[in-house]
Amino acid sequence: MLINIDFGTRTPIYEQIVLEVERLVTKEVLKPGEQIPSIRELALTLSVNPNTIKKAYDILEAKNIIVSKSTKGTFITDNIKKAKNDKIDDLIKKINQDLKELESLGLSKEEIFKKLK
Amino acid sequence: MIEIKSLSKGFDKKKYVLENLNCKIDDAHIYGLVGANGAGKSTLLRLINSIYEADNGEVLIDGEPVYDNVKLKEQMVFVPDDLFFYPSYSLMDMASYYEALYPKFDMNYVINTANKLKLDLNAKIAEFSKGMKRQCALICALATNAKYMFFDETFDGLDPVMRKFFKSLLADSMEKNGTTIIMTSHNLRELEDICDNLGLLYKGNILFESDIDTLKTNMFKVQISLKDDFNKSTFKGLKILSYKKLGSIATIIIEDDQGKSKEYLENLKPIILDFLPLTLEEVFIYQMEALGYEFNEVI
Numbered sequence: 279m280l281i282n283i284d285f286g287t288r289t290p291i292y293e294q295i296v297l298e299v300e301r302l303v304t305k306e307v308l309k310p311g312e313q314i315p316s317i318r319e320l321a322l323t324l325s326v327n328p329n330t331i332k333k334a335y336d337i338l339e340a341k342n343i344i345v346s347k348s349t350k351g352t353f354i355t356d357n358i359k360k361a362k363n364d365k366i367d368d369l370i371k372k373i374n375q376d377l378k379e380l381e382s383l384g385l386s387k388e389e390i391f392k393k394l395k
Numbered sequence: 396m397i398e399i400k401s402l403s404k405g406f407d408k409k410k411y412v413l414e415n416l417n418c419k420i421d422d423a424h425i426y427g428l429v430g431a432n433g434a435g436k437s438t439l440l441r442l443i444n445s446i447y448e449a450d451n452g453e454v455l456i457d458g459e460p461v462y463d464n465v466k467l468k469e470q471m472v473f474v475p476d477d478l479f480f481y482p483s484y485s486l487m488d489m490a491s492y493y494e495a496l497y498p499k500f501d502m503n504y505v506i507n508t509a510n511k512l513k514l515d516l517n518a519k520i521a522e523f524s525k526g527m528k529r530q531c532a533l534i535c536a537l538a539t540n541a542k543y544m545f546f547d548e549t550f551d552g553l554d555p556v557m558r559k560f561f562k563s564l565l566a567d568s569m570e571k572n573g574t575t576i577i578m579t580s581h582n583l584r585e586l587e588d589i590c591d592n593l594g595l596l597y598k599g600n601i602l603f604e605s606d607i608d609t610l611k612t613n614m615f616k617v618q619i620s621l622k623d624d625f626n627k628s629t630f631k632g633l634k635i636l637s638y639k640k641l642g643s644i645a646t647i648i649i650e651d652d653q654g655k656s657k658e659y660l661e662n663l664k665p666i667i668l669d670f671l672p673l674t675l676e677e678v679f680i681y682q683m684e685a686l687g688y689e690f691n692e693v694i
Contacts, residue, residue, distance in 0.1 A: 285588055288672030290608040318570040325562035327425055327589050328570050333608075 295334035402452035414599040427586035430596030499540040546578040
């Protein structure tokens with residue numbers, strides 16, 4: 279699993295890992311049931327504090343995107359539908375924010391939609 | 396867990412370098428210590444490692460006082476800012492010396508790591524470059540498998556590739572032994588990448604500490620302009636660290652939950668609303684300002 283961390287941004291490293299795994303899962307680059315690196319492996323490859331990776335994995339697990347099976351390792355869950363739906367909700371939210379900003383510039387919804395391809 | 400209780404230390408009678416310092420560091424965490432030259436960072440590390448005796452207060456590790464505690468010292472390793480090697484020692488000699496002191500010392504680790512770094516195990520360390528000397532000291536320290544490690548500006552002499560390499564070794568050690576690490580550096584960017592918590596030492600005390608992720612996300616700069624006239628009290632629902640208004644645009648430093656702040660500000664129907672992230676340097680500047688200190692004399 280290839281994750282690139284941008285050490286320059288203000289987005290916390292754990293959040294970058296969560297976002298990247300979500301992205302890879304929703305695009306099915308990481309397939310359901312696929313094994314992902316252990317906390318130790320990822321910490322060593324990225325040269326990052328293992329607590330940071332653990333925090334990211336805990337969040338991903340709470341979101342039902344990964345499961346850790348105690349001795350076998352950590353895997354992508356079989357059901358990634360929810361991850362996909364969450365991603366869709368996120369994007370819709372973003373679009374709504376942009377819509378609001380366009381409306382504040384004096385455009386009506388119809389005008390905006392007309393301009394969209 | 397490391398507990399520091401009302402610790403004081405002075406080198407002449409009039410002035411304390413550390414005064415009544417209290418701090419707790421959880422196990423399996425990396426704690427970064429920042430502060431100006433002379434703030435007391437090295438003194439604190441030397442006190443923890445019983446190189447100095449405290450004038451007042453104490454340092455406890457796992458509930459026991461550390462001063463001259465032989466049993467605990469087997470669990471602690473300290474890499475100081477100014478390294479010391481016996482004049483004719485090679486890395487191999489140095490490792491054997493450490494092996495005699497630390498029961499869990501791993502000689503194979505030294506050999507393997509030195510080979511990876513192409514360090515000659517039998518050459519005199521005195522003839523090595525500054526960075527190579529640091530590498531030797533770090534390898535020996537990590538090979539002790541001590542539960543508590545202390546690094547005083549340790550990465551400062553290493554090139555970027557070595558820094559990354561040793562960060563991975565630290566991660567490995569934390570995963571293996573649940574190592575607790577305290578490190579100092581002047582490179583805030585670097586501390587930010589690997590530490591769990593950061594503490595700012597100023598005039599002998601820890602002025603402010605926080606976990607890194609809160610530091611990164613819960614403090615930000617906002618540029619805002621409203622239709623109607625406004626002043627600082629317009630934003631009284633938020634925790635404001637700094638407020639500056641020029642013409643019709645205000646720049647505010649807010650320390651609060653970002654989502655909540657965004658909602659609050661959007662409800663004011665702003666004409667302009669921009670969220671700008673802060674660098675760690677800026678976070679410290681504004682924290683210091685809020686505490687009434689000037690940045691220039693601090694970092």
